[in-house]
Amino acid sequence: MNATVLAVALCLAAAVTYAAAAVAQERLARRAVARSAKALLGNGAWWWSAGLNAAAALLHAAALRYGPLTLVQPLGALTLVAAVPLGAHGAGRRVAATEWRGTLATVTGLGLLLLPASGPAPDDTLTLAEALAVSGATVAAILLLTARKDPRSGLRHATASGLASAVASALTQTVAVAGGRGGALLSLRVVSVALLVVVFAVGGMLLSQRAYRGGLGAPLAVVNLANPLAAAAIGMILLGERLQGGALGILLAVAGALAATRGVLLLTRTAPTTSESGPVPAGHVAA
Numbered sequence: 001m002n003a004t005v006l007a008v009a010l011c012l013a014a015a016v017t018y019a020a021a022a023v024a025q026e027r028l029a030r031r032a033v034a035r036s037a038k039a040l041l042g043n044g045a046w047w048w049s050a051g052l053n054a055a056a057a058l059l060h061a062a063a064l065r066y067g068p069l070t071l072v073q074p075l076g077a078l079t080l081v082a083a084v085p086l087g088a089h090g091a092g093r094r095v096a097a098t099e100w101r102g103t104l105a106t107v108t109g110l111g112l113l114l115l116p117a118s119g120p121a122p123d124d125t126l127t128l129a130e131a132l133a134v135s136g137a138t139v140a141a142i143l144l145l146t147a148r149k150d151p152r153s154g155l156r157h158a159t160a161s162g163l164a165s166a167v168a169s170a171l172t173q174t175v176a177v178a179g180g181r182g183g184a185l186l187s188l189r190v191v192s193v194a195l196l197v198v199v200f201a202v203g204g205m206l207l208s209q210r211a212y213r214g215g216l217g218a219p220l221a222v223v224n225l226a227n228p229l230a231a232a233a234i235g236m237i238l239l240g241e242r243l244q245g246g247a248l249g250i251l252l253a254v255a256g257a258l259a260a261t262r263g264v265l266l267l268t269r270t271a272p273t274t275s276e277s278g279p280v281p282a283g284h285v286a287a
Contacts, residue, residue: 003066003067004066004067004071006063006066006067007063007064007066007067007071007072008063008067008071008075010059010060010062010063010066011059011060011063011067011072011075011076011078012075012078013059014056014057014059014060014063014076015056015075015076015077015078015079015081015082016078016079016082017052017055017056017059018052018053018056018060018076018079018083019078019079019080019081019082019083019086020052020082020083020086021049021050021052021053021056022079022083022087022208022212022216022220023083023086023087023090023216024045024046024048024049024052025046025049025205025208025209025212026087026212026215026216027045027090028043028045028046028049028209029209029210029211029212029213050205053201053205057168057172057201060072060169060172061172061175061176062176063075064169064172064173064176065173065176065177068235068239072169072231073166073169073227073228073231073232074110074111074113074228074232076110076224076227076228077106077107077110077111077224077228077260078107079220079224080103080106080107080217080220080221080224081103081107083216083220084099084100084103084216084217084220087216087217098266098267099217099266099267101263101266102217102218102221102263102264102265102266102267103217103221103263103267104263105259105260105262105263105266106221106224106225106259106260106263106264106267107263108256108259108260108263109255109256109257109258109259109260109261109262109263110224110225110228110256110260111256112252112253112255112256112259113228113232113252113253113256113257113260125173125174125177125178125239126170126171126174126193126238126239127189128188128189128192128193130238131171131174131189131192131193131196134167134170134171134234134238135167135171135196135199135200138163138164138167138200141160141163142160142163142164142203142207145157145159145160145163146160146207154210154211154212154213154215154218154219155211155218155219155222157207157208157210157211157219158207158208158211158218158219158220158222158223158226159222159223159226160207161204161205161207161208161211161219161223161226162204162222162223162224162225162226162227162230163226163227163230164200164201164203164204164207165200165201165204165223165227166226166227166228166229166230166231166234167200167230167234168197168200168201168204169227169231170231170234170235170238170239171193171194171196171197171200172197173239174189174190174193175190175193175194175197178190178193208220208223211223217267218264218267221263221264221267222264225260225261225264229257
């Protein structure tokens with residue numbers, strides 16, 4: 001099977017799984033059970049969402065073995081396509097017209113970003129020094145984004161979650177590609193980067209849990225916008241990845257970024273609907 005086709009298929013499976021996890025997290029975040037780490041760790045539904053996130057991460061890691069960051073990350077927008085209607089169903093309401101328009105604009109924009117991003121299977125990886133530098137800069141950015149608490153802190157936490165997920169993906173690609181080479185699986189670089197993957201993956205999940213307290217659509221859209229943009233920057237600056245199509249490719253990428261930003265703004269205007277039906281039973285994403 002063509003490497004690009006395989007990467008896209010794995011991305012589709014990961015997106016659906018991430019969507020189910022996001023809906024479960026959002027429902028927990030809207031209830032008092034999500035207000036402390038102790039309450040979360042004692043709740044079966046949170047462990048269910050964590051399991052879904054882990055399964056999605058494995059599918060995503062496999063996709064990164066066969067496709068470049070600039071291709072794989074924008075496909076995460078498909079999570080939004082599945083999560084918005086799933087979230088509305090779980091809350092017992094219809095998807096608002098503004099949510100549909102925002103979702104369509106976000107996904108269309110990221111689709112335009114995807115067109116010039118297709119490329120060969122990855123063969124370059126981050127050095128240990130590059131991985132540590134990217135990790136340090138990302139931690140500083142996350143601390144800056146989450147330092148203040150105000151009505152817009154949910155979107156800042158979503159941005160921080162997107163950054164953490166992007167870095168986790170870049171590091172995962174290094175583990176998948178370098179670890180697949182003979183004798184490299186237990187090297188100092190691969191083991192160290194794998195530990196950083198765990199830190200950023202868990203951090204991204206906890207940051208998104210905090211972001212979903214204000215609803216699902218807008219924070220998830222911000223995560224899906226920040227993630228591929230940050231990953232593309234890492235891919236192009238450090239891994240030698242390039243947009244395809246020359247000037248036309250750049251034009252499509254700019255148009256896509258503008259459309260996706262418009263979609264996020266539409267989703268931020270959608271008033272969240274709070275469900276007061278109590279905790280989600282363990283093993284169930286939506287009632």
